[in-house]
Each structure stands twice: as structure tokens, then as C-alpha cells.
Amino acid sequence: MTASTAQTTMSDGTKGLVVRGLTTTFDTTRGLAIAAADVDFDVAPGEVVGLVGESGSGKSVTLRSIMRLIREPGKVSGRVEWGGRDLVAMPAEELRKVRGGEIAMIFQEPMTALNPVLPIGVQIEENLKAHTGLTGSQRRARALELMNIVGIPAAERRLDEYPHQFSGGMRQRAMIAIALACSPKLLLADEPTTALDVTIQDQILKLLLDLRDRLAMSVVLVTHDLGVVAATCDRMAVMYAGRIVETGTVAEVFARPHHPYTRGLLGSVPRSGHSRTMLQSIDGTPPSLTALPQGCAFHPRCSFATEICRTDRPPLDLIGAGRRVACHHHEEVAAAEPIL
Amino acid sequence: MNTHRPILSVDGVSKRFSGPYSLLRRLKGEPPLAVHALSNVTLDVERGETLGIVGESGCGKSTLARCMVRLHEADDGAVRFDGTDISNLHGSARRAFNRRVQMIFQDPYGSLNPRMTVQQIIGEALSVHKMRPKADIPARIAELLDLVRLPADAAARYPHEFSGGQRQRIGIARALAVEPEVIVADELVSALDVSVQAQVVNLLLQLQEKLHLTVVFVAHDLRLVRHISHRVVVMYLGQIMEISPADALFSAPRHPYSKALLEAAPELDPGQKNRNVALRGELPSPLNVPPGCPFAGRCPHVFDRCTVERPLLSPRGPGQLAACHLTDFGAAEAAATLPAQPGH
Numbered sequence: 001m002t003a004s005t006a007q008t009t010m011s012d013g014t015k016g017l018v019v020r021g022l023t024t025t026f027d028t029t030r031g032l033a034i035a036a037a038d039v040d041f042d043v044a045p046g047e048v049v050g051l052v053g054e055s056g057s058g059k060s061v062t063l064r065s066i067m068r069l070i071r072e073p074g075k076v077s078g079r080v081e082w083g084g085r086d087l088v089a090m091p092a093e094e095l096r097k098v099r100g101g102e103i104a105m106i107f108q109e110p111m112t113a114l115n116p117v118l119p120i121g122v123q124i125e126e127n128l129k130a131h132t133g134l135t136g137s138q139r140r141a142r143a144l145e146l147m148n149i150v151g152i153p154a155a156e157r158r159l160d161e162y163p164h165q166f167s168g169g170m171r172q173r174a175m176i177a178i179a180l181a182c183s184p185k186l187l188l189a190d191e192p193t194t195a196l197d198v199t200i201q202d203q204i205l206k207l208l209l210d211l212r213d214r215l216a217m218s219v220v221l222v223t224h225d226l227g228v229v230a231a232t233c234d235r236m237a238v239m240y241a242g243r244i245v246e247t248g249t250v251a252e253v254f255a256r257p258h259h260p261y262t263r264g265l266l267g268s269v270p271r272s273g274h275s276r277t278m279l280q281s282i283d284g285t286p287p288s289l290t291a292l293p294q295g296c297a298f299h300p301r302c303s304f305a306t307e308i309c310r311t312d313r314p315p316l317d318l319i320g321a322g323r324r325v326a327c328h329h330h331e332e333v334a335a336a337e338p339i340l
Numbered sequence: 341m342n343t344h345r346p347i348l349s350v351d352g353v354s355k356r357f358s359g360p361y362s363l364l365r366r367l368k369g370e371p372p373l374a375v376h377a378l379s380n381v382t383l384d385v386e387r388g389e390t391l392g393i394v395g396e397s398g399c400g401k402s403t404l405a406r407c408m409v410r411l412h413e414a415d416d417g418a419v420r421f422d423g424t425d426i427s428n429l430h431g432s433a434r435r436a437f438n439r440r441v442q443m444i445f446q447d448p449y450g451s452l453n454p455r456m457t458v459q460q461i462i463g464e465a466l467s468v469h470k471m472r473p474k475a476d477i478p479a480r481i482a483e484l485l486d487l488v489r490l491p492a493d494a495a496a497r498y499p500h501e502f503s504g505g506q507r508q509r510i511g512i513a514r515a516l517a518v519e520p521e522v523i524v525a526d527e528l529v530s531a532l533d534v535s536v537q538a539q540v541v542n543l544l545l546q547l548q549e550k551l552h553l554t555v556v557f558v559a560h561d562l563r564l565v566r567h568i569s570h571r572v573v574v575m576y577l578g579q580i581m582e583i584s585p586a587d588a589l590f591s592a593p594r595h596p597y598s599k600a601l602l603e604a605a606p607e608l609d610p611g612q613k614n615r616n617v618a619l620r621g622e623l624p625s626p627l628n629v630p631p632g633c634p635f636a637g638r639c640p641h642v643f644d645r646c647t648v649e650r651p652l653l654s655p656r657g658p659g660q661l662a663a664c665h666l667t668d669f670g671a672a673e674a675a676a677t678l679p680a681q682p683g684h
Contacts, residue, residue, distance in 0.1 A: 230610045
């Protein structure tokens with residue numbers, strides 16, 4: 001599972017997601033915004049991969065680009081290989097079968113993602129209607145089963161209720177039920193717990209992990225919360241200004257970050273035993289996507305930056321099995337004293 | 341209680357917001373629905389400390405913060421500042437209170453007037469409270485901008501020209517302009533990115549030291565509250581579950597809800613993956629608060645007394661109070677952590 005980045009070919013027929021050179025641009029009035037640039041990553045079957053970054057880092061855009069949910073004036077290029085096919089080049093007709101069938105997606109705001117004027121049951125059945133040949137009563141039975149799987153109590157009655165009658169946590173469960181309707185092999189989760197309270201977040205994350213085990217599906221989890229990554233993901237990719245700057249297993253990246261941005265992010269989160277001390281914050285703010293700095297996009301905020309960082313953008317180099325980093329000084333960063 | 345007087349004391353405060361009053365309820369002669377945002381909340385804020393208030397959405401933490409600065413009037417009970425009930429303050433005494441207790445809001449986009457420059461925003465606070473003679477105001481503004489580490493040319497710009505973190509700094513500068521003694525910060529950094537959050541938290545810690553401020557820090561992020569608070573209040577459904585020194589709360593919580601809240605918060609340690617759900621169920625509706633302990637419906641340790649009798653806050657360890665019928669809940673852990681240093 002860990003060596004999947006090194007093993008980039010899909011020729012042996014293993015199912016999984018392979019993203020290569022995914023670039024998404026938006027032509028705005030302020031110029032061309034490169035929201036995601038040259039994004040490469042893999043998701044092995046049954047693996048949970050976390051995409052981490054701050055607002056505007058391109059993590060959600062990457063996820064939406066995989067499903068081709070980017071609207072005009074956005075443009076997507078690159079390759080997204082899924083089961084030997086390229087989702088970026090796939091005709092719309094065929095893509096519709098993949099979406100919601102083999103690959104499902106859940107969103108941050110269940111209230112806006114669900115249709116407010118249809119009962120939850122109808123919305124689950126909609127998906128089954130589109131992707132399976134089940135009859136009406138079979139669909140109803142499957143919807144009921146799904147409601148039980150995601151842990152919605154009194155499922156029979158709640159199938160006929162509307163989204164506004166559900167609490168935030170229950171809405172997110174309902175959305176997961178819709179996503180799971182056709183037993184997808186890959187679940188794309190865009191900040192699924194950001195709008196929820198911490199105890200409900202905990203329930204939803206544990207539910208996702210249980211479902212991953214039960215259905216042997218892969219999960220790509222987009223989040224800004226490193227705690228969520230630590231608690232749920234196997235591997236992670238850190239994004240900054242539209243690019244992946246570091247990837248690896250969660251344990252490796254947390255133990256020894258090789259990119260100064262990852263290091264800064266880890267230092268920004270308060271930990272136990274260090275109350276009322278200064279946090280290792282990162283100075284400055286993320287750059288505008290229409291006016292990225294020359295060279296490494298992180299150099300104006302970086303304490304390790306030298307002349308080369310201002311002129312040459314570092315490539316995402318392989319530094320170990322499944323471990324990549326885009327920094328000219330990554331050895332120095334890794335050798336710097338631990339954040340704790 | 342003691343010989344010294346807390347700077348701000350909340351004494352048995354309750355706050356209700358009336359909900360919808362349907363025709364059916366009217367015809368049945370039932371009272372209108374009311375959200376019990378706060379019921380009988382009592383706590384003290386000591387001079388110079390940071391008091392953290394945590395809880396999930398709807399627990400009443402923001403309502404409590406607003407009652408403390410009199411943006412809401414309490415329905416029952418009293419908030420006392422330096423010994424005087426703030427609801428009795430009028431005219432210049434009220435203005436003086438407003439100056440000495442300042443609030444900073446969550447939304448850095450909504451709490452600054454978009455049509456005023458930073459200079460006007462901060463200058464307004466200075467002139468309303470007559471902090472400085474008119475001629476000295478520009479110099480004072482420059483000084484404040486420097487204090488919150490904004491560039492000097494920020495004064496002539498409008499709020500939309502700044503990032504979220506910078507806007508929150510403007511909010512802090514405005515609050516500090518009137519030289520307050522107490523800052524009530526409601527979810528000060530929750531709208532900000534992690535790296536920017538850390539900058540603002542650092543700034544707050546430095547300013548507190550420099551200006552000897554008392555801070556009431558309301559937040560839902562336990563890690564953050566643990567980091568900056570001396571004492572922490574845990575709230576659930578409008579009631580206080582536990583008040584405790586920060587270290588004691590995080591090493592040995594004495595209330596089942598505090599414990600569940602801590603377990604649910606993901607730690608920054610991939611080695612500590614835990615697949616057990618910390619707390620089942622959801623918050624009950626604040627329109628319909630159960631008669632006994634508000635947490636009884638979700639508590640793994642519930643027994644028959646919990647559903648009929650509301651537990652009162654009672655002392656546990658030094659400075660630690662909890663509202664639970666199980667008075668020895670967490671006592672073993674507390675005893676274990678006392679002699680040994682918390683090594684992890």
C-alpha cells in the first residue's frame with residue numbers, strides 16, 4: 001500500500017486512482033488563476049489519502065477536477081486514470097456512469113448539496129435508479145438498508161422526511177448514504193466534517209473508516225485539519241498555492257516533515273503540554289493565485305529560503321519509497337530541530 | 341467567596357429566546373416555545389487570567405459572552421463587573437463599562453464597517469470614549485497598528501483590502517484602542533486558516549502579557565483553548581458541566597461530557613488512532629431541555645437519578661468544579677496524575 005507512488009503503472013490491472021499532471025485554471029478578470037498545477041498522486045484500493053492545505057491551496061479544486069465538476073471558465077488538463085480509463089478525456093455519457101456509481105462524492109455543506117424539496121428516501125433512490133436496474137420496492141429496501149448502514153435511527157420514518165428535518169450530523173449521514181447507494185470503489189470527501197461539532201465529526205470520521213473496511217473502498221479526504229488527517233488517513237499530500245509540496249505516509253510526514261510549509265502547519269497547531277507558549281506560526285499569508293511569486297511559491301514566507309528559491313521552482317522529487325517533496329532545502333528542513 | 345474580588349462575575353444568569361408561537365399552541369393555551377440558551381450559569385473571571393469557554397454549537401457559549409458585555413440582557417441573575425451589577429449601569433457609567441470591557445467578534449468580514457477606513461474605524465473608538473485629544477489621534481492609531489503588527493500604511497485602507505487574519509488584527513486594534521481591562525473574544529480565530537490562527541493567537545498572548553489584560557476566550561476548538569487558557573469552562577446545552585484549571589481538565593476531566601469532548605477531538609499524533617466513537621447521539625433540542633442532567637441522554641454512565649434531578653456544580657479537585665452525580669468520576673485519573681509529572 002505504501003509503495004503505490006513508486007509503482008505508477010496500471011498495467012497489472014490493479015484498480016486504483018492515478019492522477020498525473022492535473023492542472024485546473026480559471027480565466028478571471030484579474031488574470032489566469034492556476035488553482036491546481038501539475039498535481040500527481042495515487043490512491044491504492046482501500047486506502048485513505050488526505051489532501052491537506054489552507055484555503056486557496058487547490059485541494060477542493062483538485063477533488064472536483066477528478067470528477068470533472070469544474071464549470072466554465074475553468075479548464076482541466078492532465079490525466080485521471082481510473083480502471084484503465086482517463087476521466088478527463090472521457091465522453092460525458094460514459095462519465096455519468098462513473099459518477100455516483102464507481103466514484104461517489106460527499107460535500108462540506110450537506111444542506112446545500114441535498115435537494116431541500118425532496119424527501120431523503122427519494123434522493124437515495126434517485127441514485128439507484130440511475131445506476132442499477134432495481135425495481136421500486138427493491139430500491140426502497142436498499143434505501144432502508146443504506147440508512148441503517150450509515151446509522152440513521154428510525155430509518156423507516158426518516159426516509160420520508162426532508163433535509164431540513166435532519167440535524168447537521170444526520171444530513172451528512174444521509175449524504176453518505178446517497179454516495180454509498182451503488183457501492184462505489186472510491187469516495188471523494190470534500191471537508192465532510194468541517195461544518196460539524198467535534199463529537200459529531202468524530203462519529204462521521206469513524207463511520208467513514210468502518211465503511212472503508214466494510215466496502216473495501218478508497219477514500220480521498222480533503223481537509224484543512226491536521227488532527228483529522230492524523231486520526232483517519234493512511235497517506236497524505238500537502239498542498240500549497242495549487243501544488244503538492246509533500247507526500248508520504250501520515251506517520252512519516254508527521255514525524256519528520258521535509259517541507260518548511262508542512263513543518264509550519266504542524267507547528268501552528270497547539271499541542272498538549274505546551275500551554276501559553278508562542279506557536280510556531282508561518283509569517284505572512286498565502287499568495288494570490290493570479291500573482292504567484294517567482295520560483296518556489298512559498299519562498300516569501302519561508303525561513304529556509306535562499307537565492308535559488310527565488311528563481312527556480314523546486315520539482316516534486318522522490319526522496320524515499322512513496323515519499324516526495326518539493327523543496328530545494330528539504331534535507332536541511334528535515335534535520336532542523338523537531339517542532340516539539 | 342474569597343477576600344479578593346473577581347473582575348467579572350456571572351451569578352445565576354439565565355437567558356431565554358422566544359421561539360415560534362404556533363396557532364395550535366395558542367389555541368391549546370400552551371406557553372410559547374423558548375430556547376433556553378443559558379440556565380443558571382455562575383462563574384467568576386479573575387483579574388489577569390484567560391478563561392476559556394468551550395462547547396459545541398448551541399451550548400450557549402456565545403450567548404454567555406454577549407451577556408458578559410451586555411449585548412444581551414440576562415433574564416435572571418446578574419453579571420457584575422468590579423462588584424457592580426452591569427444591568428444597573430446608565431449613561432456615563434455604562435459608557436465607562438463599555439470602554440473597560442471590549443468584545444472582539446468571530447467574523448472579521450462582518451464586524452468592520454466596509455465603508456470606513458481603518459483610520460476611521462479605530463479613530464471612532466478613540467473619539468467616542470475621548471481617549472486622546474483630537475490632535476494626538478493619528479499618532480495613537482499608528483501606535484496601535486504597530487502593536488498588532490499591521491503596516492503603517494494600513495490606516496488609509498478599507499477593510500476589504502485586507503486578508504482575514506489582518507482584519508482580525510484590525511478588530512483587535514479597535515478593541516485595544518480604548519485601553520480595556522477585559523477582552524471578550526468570541527471565536528476569535530475560528531474563521532482563519534491554521535497558520536494565520538497561530539499568528540493571531542501569538543499576538544493575543546503577547547498583548548495580554550504586555551497590557552495585563554483579562555481575556556475571556558470563547559471557542560469550540562479544544563486544542564486552542566487548552567493552549568491559551570488558565571482555566572476552562574465546559575458548557576453543554578446552556579449549562580456549565582465543568583470548570584477547571586486547564587491542565588487538570590485535560591489530564592483528568594471530572595465530567596463524562598468533558599472526557600468525551602476530549603476524546604472526540606483529534607490529536608496530532610497518527611500513532612494514537614482510535615476506532616471507538618467517543619460519544620454517541622446528538623445534542624437535544626434547546627427548545628426541549630430534559631429535566632434532569634442535560635447530558636443524560638448521551639452519557640455512557642447514566643443512571644436513574646440523572647434523568648430526574650439536575651446535578652449542581654460541586655467542588656472536585658483544587659479549583660475544579662463539576663456538575664455530575666458521579667462525584668468520583670475521573671478521581672482515580674486525577675490522583676494518578678497528581679504525584680507524577682504528566683510525562684506524555
